[in-house]
Amino acid sequence: MRTSISERALDAIVSGVLWGFRILIVLAIVIGTVLAIRAGTYTRAQWIDFVIFGVAQGSIYALIALGYTMVYGILRMINFAHGDIFMTGAFGAYFTATWLTKIGFTDRYPVLGLMIPILVAMIIATLIAMLVERIAYRPLRGAPRLVPLISAIGASFFLEYSFRGIFGPGKYAYPPISALEGEWVVLGIGILKVHVVVMVAAGIMMALLYTLVMYTKVGKAMRAVSENQDTAALMGIDVNKTIVSTFAIGAAMAGAAGVLFSLVYRQIDWFMGFTPGIKAFTAAVLGGIGNIPGAMVGGLVLGVFESVGPSLFLEGLGIIRPYQLKDVIAYTMLVMILLFRPSGILGERLTKQKA
């Protein structure tokens, strides 16, 4: 093979710059961490709080990431509107929860008062996701890859601004559940009750999903279709139905995540889906896209990094008000994974077909 000198020089520059990036990021993290621990601004209890908050937040990311990963696994498509499906769930839950609180139901039966909004959120998110799939994605199957992605961006905008138009641009305060105020003390560590509920609920949902995918007929069909659509069709699997159920299950998870998110942050608005959506996508890539346990691990890792990171390495580097740069950590992580290990933590090597 004949390569010109200029091309070889460029290749050298490319790999040089890439290594520069990698070393710089690792150095920044290590130095920042050492400095922050030396400075000792935060106590041990505070660090534990950060981690717990990170796990709670991360389990929400993980729930959303599942939808991204499942759809990507089956269609090789980034469902850009998935974050907004999460938002629709939160809205459905908000109106239900407000009504239940107003009639005094939530105070009498706090468990049901929590479960019913989650159920409503899951149903609404599922319905809207199926509608979006039917209108914006299904007709485009088999088109060049940019086409469904652009359609998904359109769907995302359409959902966001429809909700803005219908429910207004303001923020809504999610009604608090009085039974969830305060802390529980576990092994001498105080944990907010809300965080416990979020972690437990997310854990249950993920366990259910894993069982569904691994041990039921629908799950088997999903795995088969994601392996090879044509062969799956020959084996008598209804590919269309399987794809729709993938969307539906992913959306149900996102809807539930929407409620958990509202419980933690106490407010919802029409744009709430965008940032968690991108972060959940990062989590999915982090764990290895197309890989279900990967999405769960990726979500937790991202959540903890984001919660601990600003105080751990950003503050150590002398950055003032590091919390403003919380989102930068997530976005930098996304770019970093693509730099270091595009296959993600648990992913197999990205084959040409999947990348």
Added chain:
Amino acid sequence: MNNTNKENSLWAAIKIGLLGGAVALFISLVGMAEVFSKRDVVEKTMTLGQFVLLAISVASGLLAARRTAALLDKPNTASQAAAGLVAGFFSAAILTLFVVIGAKINIRTVFLNASPGLYSMLTLNQGVSGVWILPVAGAVSGLLGALSLSLPNAVRRPLFHAILFIFFMALFSGLFRVVMINQSGFWEKTAKYLFSQTGMTRPGAAIFFALVAAISAFWSAKGQAIKTDVANLPKGGQIGLRVIAFAVIAFIALGLPLVSGAFIAQVIVIVALFILMGLGLNITLGFAGLLDLGFVAFYAIGAYTVGLLTSYGQYGLQHISFWAAIPLAVLVAMAAGFTLGLPVLGVRGDYLAIATLGFGEIVRLLAGSDFLAKYFGGPQGIIGIQKPCIGVLGEFTKVDVPRVCYSLFDAAKPGIELGTPQSIYYIAVASAILIAFVSWRLRESRLGRAWMAIREDEDVAEALGVNLIQTKLLAYMLGAAMAGLGGAIFATLIGSIFATSMQLIVSINVASLIIVGGMGSIPGVIVGAIALIGLPELLREVSEFRYLLYGATLIIMMLAKPEGLWPSKTTQRELHHLDAGTSAE
């Protein structure tokens, strides 16, 4: 057999009607119907809101009649009319139900737009007792829609064109009115005759309707003949025609900002800026097929470079002139494109979109953070950007005092300071023409071929000896450079920069206008920018629903016309080839 088909066609009509009804309900709940009803199509006769809702019923009727014709063995006008009637009725039925329920229960706590104004608009101010108006109007419109099918083409098409034109005139009547009244004299009188405060007058609407219908009828009768005549012209004559057309367009494009007044001039500058950026992203996305959702990062970098270099505010570093800062801004943006592009260009397709989106957000967050506030002004931004000056700039004296622009020939006289939107417009247009030329030449070059090869199939391109990273990087850097130029001009136009204006929405805007115009097509960028940036800026009524309509437009374009409104010849050929390929499967 025939019976089941009849039942099917009834069902189909009901389904179509309900679908139309759902759309009508959506339009009402999202607030569009009420906002539109503040503008008239024809003064004291029909508001825009009513027009839109009736149009939905007419369309439902038309579609149902078509469906019936397809389902029945022997379709006749009566069965089609019946289908139209049913579909029209059901398209209004959902809204009727909504009004009835709304009168009993207060649903406004959930749906903000379910306001008394909406109800009274839907019932023509009659209250619940006027609820019968809706289904009747729906059924009649559906019937009309169905009957229009049986009209001969020569009548139906002019009618359709005239109604469509009336709709657009109603949207723009306010603008035309203002521009014409500004000219005073004859134009002012005409404007007052044709347009009212809120829409068209009755005679105005009648005149437009008749005019457009006549033109359309004439064109459908004679258009083909004229086209062949033009095609049969000798080569010189065709070139002559093109030159004339081009001269007319150039005359309008260059002269419009001078006569239109400040508001429209401002809109035109923004359109020109977006054309500029669209041409830049067109290289990255249209030619090389790299979806860059972090385009705004380079826009921000260009803007901040010009800001820091020329500002006379507290963050200004160098106080050089605009003309010296522009090439620097382009170079800095290009260098940023190089460094940001390197790590991510190895990844493919949709990963790239998300990774670049991450970059865009990182740049915005960093620029607006307190951490870097001592360099970039943080949330307060950079203010006091020096306007471009044709002449000699006076010395920088102290912070917050603009430098004086002196004439080139006489240091005592003031020079020409390009401070107004109109003058910046010409800078933007000049840059856009330059970039259009550059990208046209690039497309036809070896590099352009390599880009298109990558867009079609990376593996094949690589096998044929295209260096992927190098070629992609060049596309990315050129796109970044043009975004930087756009940002630099924008910073000068506004005179200040804020990190909050560097949102993802800018990237999406630019990407959408390319997609709607036609990926890889240079005139497509212009069409897209006018349609997606210009129209919503001009129409206050629509601007509230701008991004909602964007989303819908993107989906509809992908479904119906993925090659865009004005596609390049290759893309069109490819996509049609693709259609043939999939249908053969």
